Amino acid sequence: MLLIKCPWCGTRDMSEFSYHGEAHLLRPPAPAEVDDAQWGAYLFARKNPKGLHRERWMHAHGCRRWFNVLRDTRDDRIYATYRPGDSPPDVDAGDDNGENNGDNNPGNPT
Amino acid sequence: MNSIHRQVNRLAAGGRLNRAKVIRFWYDDRQYEGHPGDTLASALLANGVRIIGRSFKYHRPRGLFAAGPEEPNALVQLENGPHTEPNRRATEVELYEGLIAHSQNCWPSAAFDVGGVAARLSRLLPAGFYYKTFMWPPRMWRAYEKFIRHAAGLGRAPAEPDPDHYDKRHAHCDVLVVGGGAAGLQAACAAAAAGARVILADERAEFGGALLERGDGDDGDGDGDGDCDSDDGDGDKAAQWLGARLAELRRAAEVTLLPRTTVTGYYDCNFLVACERVTGHLGPSRGDRAPRERLWKIRAARVVLATGSIERPLVFADNDRPGVMLAGALRAYINRFGVLPGKRVVALTNNDSAYLAALDARRAGAAVEVVDVRRHPSGALPERARARCIPIHTNCTVSAVECARGWSRGRGVASVQVMALSDDGREVRGAARKVECDVVAVSGGWTPTVHLFSQAKGALAWREDLHAFVPGRPALANPCLCAGACNGAATLAECLEQGRAAGVDAAAAAGFTVDDSADSAGATAAIDNASAQLNIDEPRHAAMRALWILPCEHAIGRGPKKHFHDLQNDVTVADIELAAREGFEVSEHLKRYTTTGMGTDQGKTSNLNALAALSESRGLPVAALGVTTYRPPYTPLSFGAVAGQQRRDLFLQKRVTPMQPWHVKRGAVFENVGDWMRPYYFPGKDESMRAAVQRECLAARNAVGVLDASTLGKIDIVGADAVKLLDMVYTNAWGNLAVGSCRYGLMLNEHGMVFDDGVTTRIGEQHFHMTTTTGGAARVLNWLEEWLQTEWPDARVYCTSVTEQWAVASLSGPQSRALLSELCAPEQPLDAESFPFMSFRELTVAGIPARVFRVSFTGELAFEINVPARFGLALWNALFAAGEPYGLCPYGTEAMHVLRAEKGFIIVGQDTDGTVTPFDLGMDWMVSKKKTDFAGKRSFSRADTARAGRKQLVGLLTEDPALVLPEGAQVVAELRKPPLKMLGHVSSSYFSPTLGRSIALALVADGFQRKGEKLNVAFMDGGGHQARVTAPVFFDPSGERARG
């Protein structure tokens, strides 16, 4: 069970959170003006990376706020959590699956 | 048979037993005796019981093979009745007074088993036999399955509820040490000395691990007289050291010692699950005890794995006979339990550690011979054995096992045949020598117990010298350290040093460093001292010979003899070769095809030998094959422990309304809606459900009915941008809604599909009261919050769930106004002009401040009275106190469904299923044409949403007005031989008392254009019925009654 740091409440068990898929999806500001392909991309197209993934979580059994998580899907390592509207931090997970990173605290985002 | 058996194999002294106290127990309906300190396994061995069960597939007799959690054979059914538990390993069951156990997988008993005939049919049961034999033809599977389930019977599940209770506990610590052997104890002491909060868990009743199993055989100067009780042996040194360590840990304030606690799972971010047997080892409770088991959920900053190692067997011809056991297990039985399981022991080995067992058995009084597959065993231990005049057959193997009195009813091993090995070890040659024996102690080296490390996604590394996988790099998310035998440590001194280092490092990583203060220095010195105390002179073990699959006169799998590598699942080396020939040569495929390692022991003694056999078949090194994935649990967990207190009433939260006591008193039948308990109907005396529902419906249509609608989802929406939010989440427009007015709304997801509906009321200029479906309340609140937090963080709106703050009594029927007015002051006019349909007033009802909404889900004149929840019951009582003259009748959810279906009102989730648009429901009028955007709007013009031929909501009237169509039934054009073209399905169906006939709602392709058409509804039994397509509104289509 992962440890996730809510940007407002601090580090908590994963069981307090719910998952809400890919983050930073842009809803077309004027949906009527986009074509079916663009609208379809907003509705359906999701990244499924092997590696870093920016995703939305919600502190369902806590402050009930949405926030973003930068997670490596290969080893579930969480590199950062940040508030909606903040831009994702720039991290380099590399191809060595984080082996060179000295900080290996459980679930403690840097 | 009541005569008590003698403990024929019990040694006069030695072991960690209390011989002064006798424990009586029952096994297969015979009575035996043992002592405190025994396990069921050791007590059975002491009593000379050799056959403990029948094997899974071939029903071959099996005996005890191990002394710990790796035991593959001795699975028993423990206790009877509600306390019964299948598949308990006898090696892990502590003996208690009155224990009752039965052998499994055999009938009528383990010693004489009818199913043993399966053994003679073994040629019909090759690898993959489930897949090959039983899957075809498919219609026969049911017949096969019965046979297989019976034949494979791994015990019986209890038929009665478990009378025990179970508990759970969450814990946090700095250092969790798994395994309380020498390394683990040392680690715990070191971490505790640094000031860390430590939890030390060990699966056994006593800490000490392998230390408890050391005998004087380790000691170079033993006198060989069989006296295990001498006071200067290593066993005593170990006991003293153990006592000192434990005393130290008990003194430490921040240390939690958990004996009888198996860590079964290692999950992300150092979250581990452990099961503590709190009172389970005492036998069945009478409900007067602490919990039987407690499930620990532990979050540790650092984990030290000191999980030890498991001995690896050698695989030789008929190696499954009762009497064949691991050499280490033999030592454990002699030294820890004071049991010598036989008088004549043959130790078969490829390494030095079996010599320890040979020496211990010799000292305990057995005649011992060693069969060593190595050409020139020359280490200190073989020398010691030679000094004790133990014959050693070098470069030899056991090539056959003879059992007493024929094997099917046999009493186990009576003799073995010893033959010389060829140079490459793949064949036997020369003359066979017969050696009489009743125990064959085998050792193929030791396999580090890396299960938890591997569960934690740590990478395993191959150690060529050990011929085993050891922990490599831990996963970043699960920082742990390994120490002792699980880390490949070969000697006790290594275990102690690794344990100390792991404890210090783990504590340091968790923020506890030993500084130079006197306290810390003292603690460190104490640890070093302690290590010195346990300075046992241990002979270095010589190298093993890399040979585990041992030959006999026939090629393996060709003759009558079987080479089992997996005893629990009855899988042989020949099965592996066959699987590899058939292409299942990846270890994960091999496992599933042959079922090797898939028993309740999870292949603890078999996995590596399966890989060895596969390696032989494929000509690849084991390291290149890789291990199959280790998954939790390490040993089986009881359902009771997993469930804990979450059973019966505590299984799932139950939400009840403030009026619940009245409903119960009135004899309501309840149904679960979401987490809520709602009255389903209120039966009178001897009244059927159908009669009750009909009566309730008619009351609501003709007089007045009342529904407890408190469960409706309610969301309070406040703020300057409230209208903007409603405009975005509903299909219709909200800006022009007057204060005090109500409006129905449809909520869509971005796909344009209906996902909730309800009435929202403007309480004030910037204040709305939204209602949602009972089951959708949380979903809708999340939906609103998601828009507000992630799309418009600047919007000035607050949403608050007030579902539980308001109790709601919904009055419905022509008499509802008259009844309500009795409870209101005269200056509160309720006439249609002062209080029109779809409006809201703040009134005082029965003296209670109330929000009353003139909305109707039944099509009748209706008032939804909302009062603060604490007044809900008072309101309800007041209604009934005044209601009798008006014919007030409580109605439940079923009548509500009938009433709304008569009106064609949808239930989201019943008449919609996530693929239905407002247009499919014929609710075009609900969709604003002026708004440029709202959730889901853009999707209306997607090709699939806009296409012709979509399923649309219609009414169905059956030919036979008495027939009520089954909900979910398929609507088809014509009834004929399948396959039929399906047009849609019946979504709601009831008998309408108002209309005196059945009615149904259905989603039917092109339904709107089919009005008047006759379609068919197909039934499960192959029959069907004709029905006419109509509009979905069956009653009062103009809506006069609600507006009245």
Ligand SMILES: [Zn+2]
């Ligand atoms: Zn939070």
